[in-house]
Amino acid sequence: MDWIGESKPAAAMSLKGVSVRRQAFTLGPLHLEIPTGLVTAVVGANGSGKSTLFRLLMGMEPCDEGQIEVLGERLGPETDIGVKRRIGYLAELPHAYENSLTAEEKARFASKWYPGWDWDRYRKLLRSFDAESGAKLRKLSKGMRRKVELACVLAHNPELLLLDEPSSGLDPFAWQTMLTELRRYMEQGDRTIVIASHITDEVKRLADYILFLHRGRPLGFYEKDALFDSWRTIVLSAQEDKEAELRLQRVPGIQGWSKSAPGIYQLETDRPDEAEAYCHSQGWKSLSKRRMELEEILGCLIRGEEARR
């Protein structure tokens, strides 16, 4: 059911000062509140820590610092595993120990573990994904196996879905089906999805919030539309000299700039109105202003982060 109104729902998950330290990799520190009833996309390049974050949220990876609460339960070594029965987790890669099972056997196993399991829903999902259920999972193509996993993860209607690159291997039809099924799941109103993705279109169609990660560091947590509404690329013509380039760095909300031709500069800002006013006050002429794509924004955030290192 839809809820209308300004009241903010409780967090499905909260992370306070969470860090994971491994030999070659550090994740965090993360301070996050994942809102209930909404879809949060985790966006980042390979090796940015998306999968580590998911394992952390599932209690499969111990954290070295900080506190994690999932669906109101504090995660820790002595945590009751009960909370895991309320979560649908789709790992990045299929589990090797399921190789010799058929889809049917995998589902039977899941049906015993999850209290919300519904065979009817499972069969409907298999049909809508057009998935096979007779063959052993290792005999299935990557996409076919993904469809079976998606059906299993949705069949128990969990309170929270953690999806680690769910669309990898899916053909365009199965991808559409996945989007429809996830939308239907969210229609219940009190469900939450956290989805790792680097497919721009998927993020645009599904997400309400976006978390950017880069080499284990959070680069920002944004409401999607506010993000796309505020970030702009402005192209301007200016007198070319050292002084102008210095003044360029003082543009309000500047996130990055480059010279695209003699006297022509391109800049990225998250305060476009003030930035334009500043440019006019400097006597520069703005030639164009446009919205930015997800990967352009991520690129900007990464450059900013690298510069601070």
Next chain:
Amino acid sequence: MWIPVHIDENRPEPLYHQIESQLRGLILSGQLAEGTLLPSIREFAASLKCSVITVRRVYQDLENEGLLRTRQGTGTFVTRVDPDQRQEHRFERVVEAFEKAVETGLQLQCTPQEMESILREVIDRQMLQREEEPR
């Protein structure tokens, strides 16, 4: 139900503003009749590729204006539109369209006189076309 709202990526207005003014227009012009059930927030957001937060805000604003009503469990409906309000809106839409045209004119360095004569030409031509059209 599909609602003909189009987001123009090149407009500077924020998404919620674009969606809200178009939806308001559809209701005030009568294109969405009284009693029409709107799509769910999630469905509408997905079709516009925006977040449910934005659509929720639009529904909430239009509900405060008395154009929409939400019934728990059933959804959001179009309410009855006051005829005075509709009349007022008719001019609003036209003024908006002229604003855009004048903006383009100024960008291309047209003088007010040039724009006025263009407007008169356009009116004459279109009126003539309408007269010629078989009824």
